[in-house]
Amino acid sequence: MLIIIKILGLIVGFIVDKVFVVSEELGMTVRKKDFGEWYLEVVKKAGLLDQRYPVKGFPVYMPWAVFMIKRITSMLEQGLEQSGHEPAAFPVVIPESSLRKEREHVKSFEKEVFWITHAGQNKLDERLFLRPTSETAIYPMYSLWIRTYQDLPLKLYQSCQVYRYETKMTKPLIRGREFFWIESHTVQRTNEDAKKQIEEDMKITEDVIEKKLGIPFILCERPPWDKFPGAEGTYAYDTIMPDGKTAQVATTHNLGTRFSKPFDIKFVDENEKKQYAYQTCFGPGVSRILSAVISVHGDDKGLVLPPELAPVQVVIIPISVKGHEKDVIKKSNELCAELSKCLRVKLDNRNYRPGFKFNEWELKGVPVRLEIGPDDVAKKQVTLVRRDTGKRIVVSDGEAKKEIDEIMKDIFDNMKARAKKFFDENLREAKNYKELKEKLKQGGLVKISFCYEEDCAQKLKDDTGAEIRGPVFKSNEKPGEKCAICGKPAKKVVYAARAY
């Protein structure tokens, strides 16, 4: 029986054998004091990314990160499929001529793509580039596939990595040359349908980012000078990082007919008339979302992971005392097998001090630690420790499963509330330029009345480094009389912020 339990313990559920804590020193920088330093440390010490790969800006994504990237991807995919999107996979290489079809698009992207010029020993007739985003890969095919209104809406997505030759300083998961995202590309009959797609995308994002991962966000319409190259409108999801800078975690672009025209995506409507189709694309940044989870929920001990996301939800740590090893291990194995039926459980029976293991799994953000010592065996009980508060609870064996479920729910509620509180506290408002500059120093998103002119936004940027993130999607808030920056008549209420 013991053997069976041992084998079960080995094969059930997730098994994370290598811990990949790169550094021996587990201590962390205080998060509030130096968020930037803390972030780099936690990414390294929790074994998320290794930046030592010999091509600059291309990190190695380690198991702990990949488990979560896969999980976030699959949460988003589920939302996309439930709203009628289907998966596809378009080539990673795109011919240069496809890029050159949309004027604004090429202007922006030709400077930031990787170019393939040779294959084997041959020079290629036409240069290829690695996708930085896939409009120019997908739309030539849409032009072949779409014939009549009955083919619409067409809603495809692909989960993939994209490649951008970033010349700014790269930052793990926030700005890299290879990162994970999903891109969905829809084709619609009317502009109204395209606009409805923005709301569907919002619901998908909200369900994952807010409801499952506890990341609060605001959806802004970017001003015209900050749109996606070629788009008619860009709608972006911003969260606030602990240092007060905002991070964009997803965007939807309303492309109107700006791509359907150069790519010749037409359909025959109900009246047998040929029309250009309306298009949208939606890109939740999986890497970016993970960076927000790390930053928003983390604390001075390291990661704090939402239970639904955590690669390991419960870590079991046997606390052996000489003469009792066998009992403790037996019980640990039994509990691991039992709990693994419905949770992601890891039994850590490596030959290290318990204190070392505690620190390590705290650093990696595992929601619940379950300790078993000889006393617990004797009393048929276990000790549960919450990652978010450090609170210890002793419960009877039989109650463990139920209690863990409740604790995990509670942990997530607490994380979500904490994150929301921080977010709300960092929504500010300013009446004039002096106030705006002060509030921007405090961090977060600052609401102002704004003239909606690019020059004025540029002045703000030059003076403070902050950007106009735009008006809130569908907001009807009336602006004050004057622009808070230049004093000319105000047109819209917008948020300003320093941004990643």
Add this chain to the structure above:
Amino acid sequence: MLIIIKILGLIVGFIVDKVFVVSEELGMTVRKKDFGEWYLEVVKKAGLLDQRYPVKGFPVYMPWAVFMIKRITSMLEQGLEQSGHEPAAFPVVIPESSLRKEREHVKSFEKEVFWITHAGQNKLDERLFLRPTSETAIYPMYSLWIRTYQDLPLKLYQSCQVYRYETKMTKPLIRGREFFWIESHTVQRTNEDAKKQIEEDMKITEDVIEKKLGIPFILCERPPWDKFPGAEGTYAYDTIMPDGKTAQVATTHNLGTRFSKPFDIKFVDENEKKQYAYQTCFGPGVSRILSAVISVHGDDKGLVLPPELAPVQVVIIPISVKGHEKDVIKKSNELCAELSKCLRVKLDNRNYRPGFKFNEWELKGVPVRLEIGPDDVAKKQVTLVRRDTGKRIVVSDGEAKKEIDEIMKDIFDNMKARAKKFFDENLREAKNYKELKEKLKQGGLVKISFCYEEDCAQKLKDDTGAEIRGPVFKSNEKPGEKCAICGKPAKKVVYAARAY
């Protein structure tokens, strides 16, 4: 209530809205008569791949294929994780200097990789290539990570696409320039441990390819002249396609210390001595496995999909008769909502003739068709039609779910038995060269006694196009006295076959 059911019908389970049957003409080439033609047709007409992408050899993977690629990938990932492998993601770009570290490896691969020479407007200092396989991306990192015997075994995998500049004629899912696979890379303390890994890989492959997908295979050790470039030994999984040619669907390579030496992967053993580590890599070809599923199970009507793999397991087709539309649709929606709780169900209420829909879903290989007409509504029954045999069964509403489960089990048993019978019938044996050549014409794998010399294998290839696939893994079968090809003393019993 009806509305709720309708909404449920829309959101539950998998929803496949676009059918992507590219051609209007659904009729298929007879599979036995011209397998090659049949294969290309089914790939196109069932909406698996579109080959019209403007870069040669780079197909677009369409939803029906991507659903299955994702499913096969996740089946294999589960097997890998249950045996202690963890996921990672290494960059798609590899510096040229890393390729040049292993002599045989570079010789083979430098001719078949895509080279990146520029980024944006800059020429790169060092050329990068797209991974054709990831040894040279991963092993420099292994060299950094591995310190002592306690770090071993290290078992990582990545699910990704790889890129090869194939100069031979490409064939969808069988030979392409971008294809899907998983590669796992392990590091072991001893050669014995490395050898055990081959058996673990075999179990993972068997569990998925044979037990879940019904594809019979044979595991052969490739002869030295057909090994993976740089490996000590290559163990390959071959299945037999309907035209009698074999297709390799996965391989494990025992790398010995041939990569750990140039890449400097060393560990300190229990006696504090530094040693080079032993390595293996395992590559189940997801695209190849899908091509085998298509080929081995398909029939003259198109795909026949294993129920566990099928993107849609049950398609519901309402058969409306004027005046009864409402009842039929209502019942179809109800059944769709009910069955979607535990099956992947599609309700096809497009405005087409039922016969057209039947053909289309048969072409796409959906295991069970559920028809509902006004009569069925009145009698509280439904008609189920099996994809594999075409047999119709009428069952009461309440029994539908249970009956479908049984039918699906039965379908898979039948598919598996059919495939196994074909495979076994195509294992032949030959005593001499004349017989070998005759048997090779009949197709499949032909067992012979063999001298195990490359020249002799080359003669066979020149004469017949067939290759020595090698001796069966761990087989102890004694060869006859003479090589069936050259007549010299035989050393091993091997299989010969024409191969994809």
